């Protein structure tokens with residue numbers, strides 16, 4: 001597989017080695033670490049749950065970020081710093097002054113630039129080990145399956161319902177884990193969907209009617225909340241790659257920054273879910289753009 005510039009993207013495969021916790025999650029093993037990599041990731045490698053083998057798994061992993069906005073900024077920066085070897089970013093917006101109070105991957109000098117270009121430059125500066133692939137286009141039913149199929153895990157940082165449903169459906173249909181996050185004023189949510197263990201439609205089978213739920217732009221959001229939830233998404237993604245700990249699968253984590261309280265709601269798979277239920281009615285992607293009456297953007 002090659003990137004947009006025709007460069008070879010895949011890490012050479014090494015002999016299969018069990019992960020540090022003795023199990024495998026199907027993420028390919030990367031090549032042996034260089035001396036520079038051993039230094040860069042020393043604080044990871046010293047963790048028994050990561051070790052050199054886990055670090056090689058991180059370097060071999062491919063993660064797609066939907067949106068280079070409020071959630072995508074911290075999530076992608078921590079994933080790049082962690083040495084996740086291939087990061088894809090989908091966003092067709094340009095950096096606007098109103099983004100900068102929360103979208104910390106973008107600086108003032110990048111106002112007016114495409115967000116994917118601004119983000120890619122920042123990520124390459126954080127860690128030149130990381131191959132960044134950019135998609136400066138809206139994600140839709142026309143391209144979602146092709147893009148998502150090239151990655152191991154998807155991190156959702158979109159703040160609109162058409163994209164949220166599209167990404168949820170594409171991940172389920174392709175069997176990809178989805179690390180979800182959302183923000184509303186002073187509150188944030190995070191959880192993980194694994195194919196066969198529930199999806200966003202188990203909670204909300206269909207999008208709300210147009211105008212029923214305010215967007216981030218309409219409701220406002222405390223900028224630093226993006227850091228809390230985006231970092232949780234990065235942590236959950238790294239745990240999935242390493243196959244360690246307990247994932248936020250079937251657990252919706254709710255964070256209220258005003259009371260500084262975390263709560264958790266169990267969300268089992270719904271057998272009546274129209275997508276992942278026992279008798280599904282959705283078998284292909286649906287563009288909800290017109291239905292929701294909102295443009296497909298990824299403000300985060």
Ligand SMILES: [Zn+2]
Nearest residue numbers: 199202273276
């Ligand atoms: Zn479902």
